[in-house]
Amino acid sequence: MTLTVQTRYAIDPQTAKTLDTEGLRDHFHVGGLFQTGEIRLVYSHYDRLILGSAVPSDSLTLNHVAETGTKTFLERREMGLLNIGETAEVEVAGARHRIAKGEVLYIGMGAGPVTFHAPGRFYLLSAPAHRACATKLVTFEMARHVELGAPETANERTIHQFIHPEVVDSCQLVMGYTQFKPGSLWNTMPCHTHDRRMEAYLYFDVPEGQRVFHFMGEPSETRHMVIANEEAIISPPWSIHAGAGTAAYTFCWAMAGDNVDFTDMDMIAMEDLR
């Protein structure tokens, strides 16, 4: 089994604003996930969120990851996973969970090794935990669905909230994905920050040859990165996070930090953006 773990350190907004395109991407862009037969993880020092992928050709087991300094990966961590591939099974603590495309499995602290089976294509998120919450499969019907935006501003979209206090108990993780109404391409605009929580985005279902322009930075110092299908972004707590696609796409958002209140956001007025 191939396990690759990359570490990304946290930097402050003053340093971030001095970076060129390559520097920004080195810190905040994650490419090369979703390799068949491999588990790939990125350990971010922003709230110690780990994001990654598992694409089994047969099966793959996630257990010991040296970077966490614990015997097993989930000893002091919780995990959320989203299947962006075909329906497949995941085994946790002797139970097999059948996960369809677009469904999320929450796995509580101390659950032990996690085995992923083909033909799944799993996006993984993990944050430090302080108590064991129950492992739970969240189907599309069980999630909360929040409608936002309007066609006139090209931001009409549905936020599907899967790991959310009203759906499943978790310590730090809040997670879901956002889909667009035809013609809308802007996510998270008007934009916001939440210094209490960091965020990670995975852009997927981006059509061949299309890209998403992801915006980051302090509201007065915005920058952009151009993102291809199945690439991710680490969004620091001090940064806006918004994007516009050259075609429709879906993105998975996930947060970790001081609270699990999705609505705890500091909205940025359009006239304050630079």
Ligand SMILES: O=C(O)C(=O)C[C@H](O)C(=O)CO
């Ligand atoms: O389209 C959106 O708006 C979002 O999906 C917002 C993210 O979920 C987010 O930034 C939550 O803090």
Ligand SMILES: [Zn+2]
């Ligand atoms: Zn946010």
